[in-house]
Amino acid sequence: xxxxxxxxxxxxxxxxxxxxxxxxxxxxxxxxxxxxxxxxxxxxxxxxxxxxxxxxxxxxxxxxxxxxxxxxxxxxxxxxxxxxxxxxxxxxxxxxxxxxxxxxxxxxxxxx
Numbered sequence: 001x002x003x004x005x006x007x008x009x010x011x012x013x014x015x016x017x018x019x020x021x022x023x024x025x026x027x028x029x030x031x032x033x034x035x036x037x038x039x040x041x042x043x044x045x046x047x048x049x050x051x052x053x054x055x056x057x058x059x060x061x062x063x064x065x066x067x068x069x070x071x072x073x074x075x076x077x078x079x080x081x082x083x084x085x086x087x088x089x090x091x092x093x094x095x096x097x098x099x100x101x102x103x104x105x106x107x108x109x110x111x112x
Contacts, residue, residue, distance in 0.1 A: 022046040022080070029071050029093065030054040032100035040109040043086050049079040059095035062108060068094065083110040 027049055028035045034051075041047050051060055051071050058071040060079060064087075071077045093104035 022048045024048045024050060027051045028054050029058040029060070029104075031056070031097050032093075032104040034091070034093075034104065034106045037106035038109060039106070040111060041083055043083055043110050043112055046080065046082050049081075051077045051079065056097060057095050058093045058097055058104070060091060061094040062089060062091040064089035064108075070095070083108070086110050086112055 023041065023045060025039055025041075025047060027039075029051055030053065039049075049060075051069070052075065053071045053073045056073060060069045060071055060077065061067070062079075062081070065081050065083065067079055067081060069077050069079050087110055089108045089110070091106050091108055093101060097104065
């Protein structure tokens, strides 16, 4: 049943993408923060996070949704997701960026 639900979610995401229904959220990464650090999205609505580093290499990890990406200075990294459950989920930098790296995190808030 869960596999079927995941397949349906992927199909809906692809259909939405074809219609251009993705919500695009621009983010920046820099020592030792993301801006914005809290992002609120709606369940089952496709989202693209466009992340740019302002200073050095960073990472982006959102374990709850199995997402991970490298974020390079001057480049836009696009992370696509369709949040399939409501809640608060931490994202964090997973590329060591100096003292303070442990504090480089934020929260994805998914609402109905």
